[in-house]
Amino acid sequence: xxxxxxxxxxxxxxxxxxxxxxxxxxxxxxxxxxxxxxxxxxxxxxxxxxxxxxxxxxxxxxxxxxxxxxxxxxxxxxxxxxxxxxxxxxxxxxxxxxxxxxxxxxxxxxxxxxxxxxxxxxxxxxxxxxxxxxxxxxxxxxxxxxxxxxxxxxxxxxxxxxxxxxxxxxxxxxxxxxxxxxxxxxxxxxxxxxxxxxxxxxxxxxxxxxxxxxxxxxxxxxxxxxxxxxxxxxxxxxxxxxxxxxxxxxxxxxxxxxxxxxxxxxxxxxxxxxxxxxxxxxxxxxxxxxxxxxxxxxxxxxxxxxxxxxxxxxxxxxxxxxxxxxxxxxxxxxxxxxxxxxxxxxxxxxxxxxxxxxxxxxxxxxxxxxxxxxxxxxxxxxxxxxxxxxxxxxxxxxxxxxxxxxxxxxxxxxxxxxxxxxxxxxxxxxxxxxxxxxxxxxxxxxxxxxxxxxxxxxxxxxxxxxxxxxxxxxxxxxxxxxxxxxxxxxxxxxxxxxxxxxxxxxxxxxxxxxxxxxxxxxxxxxxxxxxxxxxxxxxxxxxxxxxxxxxxxxxxxxxxxxxxxxxxxxxxxxxxxxxxxxxxxxxxxxxxxxxxxxxxxxxxxxxxxxxxxxxxxxxxxxxxxxxxxxxxxxxxxxxxxxxxxxxxxxxxxxxxxxxxxxxxxxxxxxxxxxxxxxxxxxxxxxxxxxxxxxxxxxxxxxxxxxxxxxxxxxxxxxxxxxxxxxxxxxxxxxx
Numbered sequence: 038x039x040x041x042x043x044x045x046x047x048x049x050x051x052x053x054x055x056x057x058x059x060x061x062x063x064x065x066x067x068x069x070x071x072x073x074x075x076x077x078x079x080x081x082x083x084x085x086x087x088x089x090x091x092x093x094x095x096x097x098x099x100x101x102x103x104x105x106x107x108x109x110x111x112x113x114x115x116x117x118x119x120x121x122x123x124x125x126x127x128x129x130x131x132x133x134x135x136x137x138x139x140x141x142x143x144x145x146x147x148x149x150x151x152x153x154x155x156x157x158x159x160x161x162x163x164x165x166x167x168x169x170x171x172x173x174x175x176x177x178x179x180x181x182x183x184x185x186x187x188x189x190x191x192x193x194x195x196x197x198x199x200x201x202x203x204x205x206x207x208x209x210x211x212x213x214x215x216x217x218x219x220x221x222x223x224x225x226x227x228x229x230x231x232x233x234x235x236x237x238x239x240x241x242x243x244x245x246x247x248x249x250x251x252x253x254x255x256x257x258x259x260x261x262x263x264x265x266x267x268x269x270x271x272x273x274x275x276x277x278x279x280x281x282x283x284x285x286x287x288x289x290x291x292x293x294x295x296x297x298x299x300x301x302x303x304x305x306x307x308x309x310x311x312x313x314x315x316x317x318x319x320x321x322x323x324x325x326x327x328x329x330x331x332x333x334x335x336x337x338x339x340x341x342x343x344x345x346x347x348x349x350x351x352x353x354x355x356x357x358x359x360x361x362x363x364x365x366x367x368x369x370x371x372x373x374x375x376x377x378x379x380x381x382x383x384x385x386x387x388x389x390x391x392x393x394x395x396x397x398x399x400x401x402x403x404x405x406x407x408x409x410x411x412x413x414x415x416x417x418x419x420x421x422x423x424x425x426x427x428x429x430x431x432x433x434x435x436x437x438x439x440x441x442x443x444x445x446x447x448x449x450x451x452x453x454x455x456x457x458x459x460x461x462x463x464x465x466x467x468x469x470x471x472x473x474x475x476x477x478x479x480x481x482x483x484x485x486x487x488x489x490x491x492x493x494x495x496x497x498x499x500x501x502x503x504x505x506x507x508x509x510x511x512x513x514x515x516x517x518x519x520x521x522x523x524x525x526x527x528x529x530x531x532x533x534x535x536x537x538x539x540x541x542x543x544x545x546x547x548x549x550x551x552x553x554x555x556x557x558x559x560x561x562x563x564x565x566x567x568x569x570x571x572x573x574x575x576x577x578x579x580x581x582x583x584x585x586x587x588x589x590x591x592x593x594x595x596x597x598x599x600x601x602x603x604x605x606x607x608x609x610x611x612x613x614x615x616x617x618x619x620x621x622x623x624x625x626x627x628x629x630x631x632x633x634x635x636x637x638x639x640x641x642x643x644x645x646x647x648x649x650x651x652x653x654x655x656x657x658x659x660x661x662x663x664x665x666x667x668x669x670x671x672x673x674x675x676x677x678x679x680x681x682x683x684x685x686x687x688x689x690x691x692x693x694x695x696x697x698x699x700x701x702x703x704x705x706x707x708x709x710x711x712x713x714x715x716x717x718x719x720x721x722x723x724x725x726x727x728x729x730x731x732x733x734x735x736x737x738x739x740x741x742x743x744x745x746x747x748x749x750x751x752x753x754x755x756x757x758x759x760x761x762x763x764x765x766x767x768x769x770x771x772x
Contacts, residue, residue: 038060038061038090038091038092039060040060040734041736043733043736043767044733044734044735044736045060047730047733047734048060048063048734051098051101051102051730051734052098052101052102052734054066054102054105054106060090061090063101064086064089064090065086066104066105067085067089067096067100067101067104067105068082068083068085068086068089069082069086069105070104070105070610071085071096071100071104071603071606071607071610072085072606073610074606074609074610075606081602084599085599085603088596088599088600088603091579092576092579092734092735093575093576093579093580093592093596094573094574094575094576094596094599094600094603095573095574095576095633095731095734095735096572096573096603096604096607096731097111097112097113097571097572097573097574097629097726097731098113098140098730098731099111099112099113099140099141100572100573100607101731102140103140108139108140109610109611109612110136110139110140110141110611110612110613110614111571111607111610111611112141112569112570112571112572112607112611112613112622113141113142113570113572113726114141114142114143114144114189114191114569114570114572115136115141115142115143115144115567115568115569115570115613115618116143116144116145116567116568116569117129117132117133117136117143117144117145117567118145118567119145119146119147119149119150119170120149120150120380120532121149121150121151121280121380121381121532122361122378122380122381122532124378124380125380125532126150126170129145130173130174130177132615133174133177133178133190134177134181135614135615136613136614136615136618137177137178137181138181138614139613139614141569141613142189142190142191143189143190143191144190144191144192144193145174145190145191145192145193146192146193146194146195146260147167147170147171147192147193147194148167148193148194148195148198148260149532150164150166150167150170151164151166151280151381152164152166152167152198152199152200152279152280153165153166153168153169153200153203154166154285155279155280158359158360158361166200166203167194167198167200167204168200168203168204168207168212171192171207171252171255171257172212172214172251172252174190174192174255175190175251175252175253175254175255178190178254178255179253179254189254189256190254190255190256191255191256191257191258192252192255192256192257192258193257193258193259193260193312194257194259194260195259195260195262195314196259196260196261196262196265196275196295197262197265197275197276197277197278198277198278199277199278199279199280199288201259201277201295202290202295202298204257204259204309205259205295205298205299205302205309206298206302207251207252207257207308208248208251208252208257208302208306208307208308208309209248209302209305209306210248211244211247211248211251212251215244215247215248215251218243218247219240219243219244219247222240222243223240226240252308255308256308256310257308257309257310258308258309258310258311258312259299259309259310259311259312260312260314261311261312261313261314262314262315263315263316265292265295268292269292269293269296272291272292272293273291273292274289274290274291274292275289275290275291275292275295276288276289277289277290280381299311319691319692320689320691320692320695321689321692322688322689322692322693322717322720322721323625323682323683323684323687323688323689323720324687324689335404335405335408335528335529335530336352336402336403336404336405336408336528336529336530336541336556337352337391337403337404337523337526337527337528337529338351338352338353338356338384338526338527338528338529339351339352339353339403340352340402340403340404340529340541341541341542341544341553342355342364342379342382342531342539342540342541342542343364343365343432343539343540343541343542343551343553344362344363344364344365345363345364345365345376345456345460345484346362346363346484346485348542348551349542349551349553350362352382352529352530352531353384353529355379355382355529355531356382356383356384356529361378361379361380361381361382362378362379362382362531363376363377363378363379363460363463364376364377364378364379364531364533364539364540365432365434365443365539365540366533366536366538366539366540367411367430367432367536367538367540367555368536368538369411369415369417369536369537369538369557372415372445373445373452373454374432374443374444374445374454374459375459375463375536376456376459376460376463377463377533377536378533379531379532379533379539380531380532380533381531381532382529382530382531383529383530383531384527384528384529390405390406390522390523390525391403391404391405391406391522391523391524391525391526391528392404392405392406392420392421392520392521392522392523393519393520393521393522393523394420394423394517394519394520395517395518395519395520396429396515396516396517396518396554397515397516397517397518398515398543398547398552399543399544399545399547400515400541400543400544400553400554402541402554402556403523403526404420404528405420405528406419406420406421407419407420407421408420408556408557409556409557410423410429410430410554410555410556410557411429411430411538411555411556411557412427412428412429412430413428413429413430413431415430417557423517423520424517424520425517425518425519425520426516426517427516427517428515428516428517429515429516429517429554429555430515430554430555431515431548431552431553431554431555432444432540432552432553432554432555433546433547433548433549433551433552433553434456434549434550434551434552435548435549435550436482436549436550437453437455439481439482440455440456440457440481440482441455441456441457441481441482441484441550442454442455442456443455443456443459444549456484457474457476457481457484457489458474460484460485460486460489461474461486461489464486468491471493472491472492472493473491473492473493473496474489474490474491474492475489475490475491475492475496476488476489477489477490515554537557538555538556538557539556540553540554540555540556541553541554541556567615567617567618567620567621567622568618568621568622568625568627569611569613569618569621569622569627570627570628570629570724571604571605571607571608571611571622571626571627571628571629572604572629572631572724572726573600573603573604573607573629573630573631574630574631574632574633574726574728574731574732574740575593575596575597575600575630575631575632575633575662576632576633576634576735576737577632577633577634577635577637577638577658577737578634578637578638578641578735578737579634580592580593580596580638581638581641581642583641586641586642586643588638590661593661593662594661594665597630597662597665597666597669598665598666598668598669598672600630600666601628601630601666601669601670601673601719601722602669602673604628604629604630605626605628605670605673605677605718605719608622608623608626608627608628608719609623623681624680624681624682625680625681625682625719625720626680626718626719626720627719627720627721628666628670628719628721628722628723628724629721629723629724629726630662630666630722630723630724631723631724631725631726631728631740632658632662632725632740632741633728633731633732633735633737633738633739633740634732634735634737634738635655635738635740635741635742636738636741636742636743636744637737637738637771639651639654640744640771641771642654646743655741656701657702659723660696660699660701660702661702662723663696663722663723664696664697664699664702666722666723667693667696667697667717667722669722670717670718670719670722671712671715671716671717671718673718673719674715674716674717674718675715675716677718678716678718679716679717679718680717680718680719680720682720683716683717683720685713685714685716688713690709690713693709693712693713694709697709697712725740725741726740727739727740728740744769745767746767747768747769748766748767748768748769750764750766750767
């Protein structure tokens with residue numbers, strides 16, 4: 038396969054690992070690396086080489102660029118969570134920077150970030166809103182890059198967010214900073230009254246440049262719901278949902294006006310796109326892992342949460358007070374207690390079904406079916422999956438020599454922690470050796486930050502010379518004794534970053550001063566956090582048969598099956614810079630087998646892009662590729678095992694039924710129940726990716742897009758500011 042000048046230029050600038058590497062060399066390098074885990078290495082290395090070198094299938098850019106090098110990340114895109122706190126936002130920014138440095142792109146849903154103008158209770162100021170943070174992420178994507186790839190990002194904001202209109206206009210209207218620049222420019226021009234009209238043309242040019250420079254490393258999409266689309270259909274008003282920190286009247290907009298605004302701005306700038314939240318979740322194979330947009334596991338308002346400063350307080354009390362609060366928590370990774378801020382305790386839903394769970398300690402918890410706890414052995418389990426007799430992980434705090442001490446165990450060994458030290462180190466970092474934390478008021482249970490000071494050992498000993506008393510504790514499990522359906526109730530939630538746990542307190546402690554159980558799943562989590570998608574695309578144009586103006590479906594099936602195995606191997610080999618990503622990615626093994634060259638295929642067949650023939654062929658091809666990709670995933674499950682989080686008793690089968698036994702296409706007479714028991718190697722197998730540069734490499738049109746033009750100039754950009762370092766002249770080879 039000899040690359041033409043355009044393809045060769047793209048290959049050399051984006052994917053070759055040294056100036057002398059040819060397309061043949063790169064195809065061998067990639068095929069050998071991805072086949073390295075196969076028992077029959079030679080067979081699969083040859084098969085992988087054939088489909089890549091001949092460009093029937095081209096892997097994602099990170100696979101091409103990083104295979105066989107000292108960069109171990111082979112994934113193009115990742116999802117990171119963002120919640121409504123500085124700790125979460127800047128923690129995600131740090132994680133994103135690591136991903137960018139390894140050549141990956143990141144997607145986020147900013148809908149949890151409170152709207153512009155909302156109150157910040159801790160400072161008394163006003164929130165700057167999600168768009169300001171998107172600009173921060175955009176700048177980070179610009180300054181951190183790996184090789185010639187800048188940090189590519191996707192930002193989503195749900196249609197009911199109060200800042201949605203600003204979000205839709207973000208790429209076509211000047212932001213506040215750029216408005217100030219234009220204002221200062223106009224002030225300066227006004228001093229040159231004679232030449233004002235001529236010079237104002239430069240102002241218009243500057244305004245266009247500034248607009249084009251907003252979110253240059255982001256594609257943005259609006260998360261649309263079924264309720265919104267129904268409001269569009271009925272031409273009715275749609276309610277935006279402000280946070281509890283927003284004290285103005287609840288905004289309401291005409292749904293059709295919003296949709297028209299999306300269409301208008303997409304035409305102007307190419308953004309925003311749309312993401313159909315409810316539609317995506319109907320095909321989610323693993324709803325028990327969470328929704329693909331957000332999840333709201335919650336407890337009722339009378340549930341007592343164990344706070345550090347004030348002891349047990351009900352969720353309703355915390356929500357009514359409206360303050361972030363320091364709570365006790367538990368780290369699922371270390372299996373040890375910690376303290377952390379719970380942000381935004383809040384009412385999340387009204388009149389929802391609940392379960393009533395009773396424990397042998399006398400504790401009663403009412404929660405949603407999807408609310409999770411941690412078992413005695415530290416395994417996460419949903420309320421709907423609990424059984425009578427099951428023990429939930431206990432949490433207890435005792436008086437030890439007058440100090441509050443939390444009991445922790447790892448590998449059967451006690452690793453108890455003093456509350457005072459945990460609070461100090463949460464805010465200030467580790468205490469140096471030889472330094473002691475002292476309670477100023479001599480009340481060792483007053484663990485407010487302002488009551489602490491650091492002293493030397495000798496100084497501390499002079500203050501405390503009296504004999505110290507200690508209290509013991511009794512360790513006891515919390516065993517489920519009864520589970521019944523509860524009533525429809527209002528439910529509450531709060532966001533605890535990092536550990537995502539809090540402690541539900543016993544009404545009467547069963548040991549020590551405080552006791553309770555460990556509750557999981559606090560806060561809304563956008564998408565499935567820390568998941569990655571393993572990308573590669575089939576070049577549809579290569580399957581066109583000129584002699585009879587048809588498609589080689591037999592060859593297409595073979596390539597689909599080989600490509601699925603190739604991408605599944607990538608999931609095994611790839612190692613991301615964040616361990617959370619590796620855990621989730623390898624637990625679900627999501628693949629993104631896509632297509633490119635759709636417009637080229639239609640042109641060869643003589644089908645107009647918007648014709649009935651094109652629509653029918655698209656329908657059939659999408660089924661054909663997905664069908665054989667799923668069958669190959671079943672074969673791989675038999676050979677290598679299902680993905681780790683697969684539970685055939687719980688999976689959502691609607692998508693599988695639709696694809697495996699689609700009545701519109703030739704019947705296969707598959708027994709769906711038997712197929713489900715065999716398992717799937719991958720939670721999903723297909724995705725339509727943009728295929729920006731790999732389609733140039735294959736000399737076909739990107740993804741499923743129509744031709745942009747029959748001839749045009751394409752800039753090749755690199756580095757800070759999207760500077761064009763080269764260009765290509767595109768001339769359509771078919772038309």
